[in-house]
Amino acid sequence: MQAFTFHLDFVSPYAYLAFEQLPVALEGCSYAADYRPVLLGAILKQYGHAGPHGIAPKYAWVLRQTRWLAHAHGIAMRMPAVHPFDPLPLLRLALACSQDGGISRHVAGRIFAHVWQADGADANDAQRLAALTRELAPRLDPASPEVKALLRANTARTLEAGVFGVPAFTVGQDMLWGFDALPMLRARLLQDAWFAG
Known part of the structure; x- marks a missing residue:
């Protein structure tokens, strides 16, 4: 069985897609996925790069392309x-459900659905967040120093x-x-000889 880490931030439509x-891309592979929430903004800041929303034509493209990818798949x-x-x-709610910084596919899926399958609702609406917190029943307080340290x-580690x-x-x-790297991930998990070259 091959193991890999999936680095994600719930704000990214590409991460959601x-x-x-x-599961479709890796059908037939034997793998273990370690889902790791990270702060995309801090990663972009480290490289001095603005998010796509900072460039109006690029952001318009992101919105159009992600809608197309959702439709196509x-x-x-x-x-x-x-x-x-x-x-x-x-991110903190997800990690409040964690022991070591990794989260289950269930937790990741519920939070992604909260953002991307909610008929255009506000992801940070206080009532919706409270309901999601009750549903996930985190073991830690999302505002705790331990959770902040995990993030x-x-x-x-993601930057490293x-x-x-x-x-x-x-x-x-x-x-x-x-x-678009999912086919490449599949090949890597299947130990395609290309990766040894």
């Missing part, structure tokens, strides 16, 4: 009322692995980036 498409997706939004409340540690955006996948020493 990759999360939804992952049969993935339900609705833009939240506010985007980009502050992902910290959702900082995840983001630091050479990740510059999300979604990203690390397998051994290999880092693969983006929704």
Whole structure:
């Protein structure tokens, strides 16, 4: 069985699409996925790079392309009322359900659905966040120093692995980036000889 880390931030539509498409892309592979929430804004800041919303034509393209990708792959997706939004409340909620900085596919899926399958609702609406928190029943307080430390540690380790955006996948020493890297991830997990060259 091959293991890999899926680095994600719930604010990224590409991370959501990759999360939804992952079981299809890796069908027939034997793998273990370690889902790691990270703060995309801190990663972009480290490289001195603005998010796509900082460049109006690029952001318009992101919105159009992600809608197309959702349509083409049969993935339900609705833009939240506010985007980009502050992902910290959702990242901390996810990590409040964690023991070591990794989260289950169930937790990741519920939070992604909260953002991207909610008919355009506000991802940070207080009532919706409270309901999601009750549903997930985290073991820690999302505002606790322990949770904040987990997010900082995840983001630091992600940067150390050479990740510059999300979604990203690390397998051994290999880092693969983006929704369109899913076929490459599959090949890597199947130990395609290309990776040894």
